Amino acid sequence: MSTPEEKLSQLGLEVPEVAKPVAAYIPAVRSGNHVFTSGQLPMRQGQLIHTGKVGGEVAPEEAIECARQCALNALAAVRAEVGELSAVKRIVKVVAFVASTPDFTGQPGIANGVSELLGEVFGDRGQHARSAVGVPVLPLDAPVEVELIVEI
Numbered sequence: 001m002s003t004p005e006e007k008l009s010q011l012g013l014e015v016p017e018v019a020k021p022v023a024a025y026i027p028a029v030r031s032g033n034h035v036f037t038s039g040q041l042p043m044r045q046g047q048l049i050h051t052g053k054v055g056g057e058v059a060p061e062e063a064i065e066c067a068r069q070c071a072l073n074a075l076a077a078v079r080a081e082v083g084e085l086s087a088v089k090r091i092v093k094v095v096a097f098v099a100s101t102p103d104f105t106g107q108p109g110i111a112n113g114v115s116e117l118l119g120e121v122f123g124d125r126g127q128h129a130r131s132a133v134g135v136p137v138l139p140l141d142a143p144v145e146v147e148l149i150v151e152i
Helices: 004-010 060-082 107-126
Strands: 028-031 034-037 090-099 129-135 144-151
Touching (some): 004 107, 034 060, 060 107
Antiparallel strands (some): 028 034, 034 144
């Protein structure tokens, strides 16, 4: 059976280094058998991969790419806490914030970028509860921010 890291590699992806916080917080906290990540932005090599609002400057396909990058960054924060992603028993909850124009109502489709990736990597352990929330603005003008709660 493949490890989550091996499954990511098969998808042409890898867990990045933990993204540096942009304010006064830490990337993840372990409490008992759960790890709670801070909101993760779509940072790649220290830079946002897109900026702006979904339905405006950011196309839905670009926002889905952002959601996937946020998920990878959240997995990096989890792995830094527990050592390896094989320790994850279950993805419990995903919260996806989507900075969008007032008329954009496709937030669940953007959040699918996270959900589908977690399903591909963790199989049944990746099935989770989820919220997809439209907001007017996110830090650094990011289009998407994602939080995870995982059981270890």
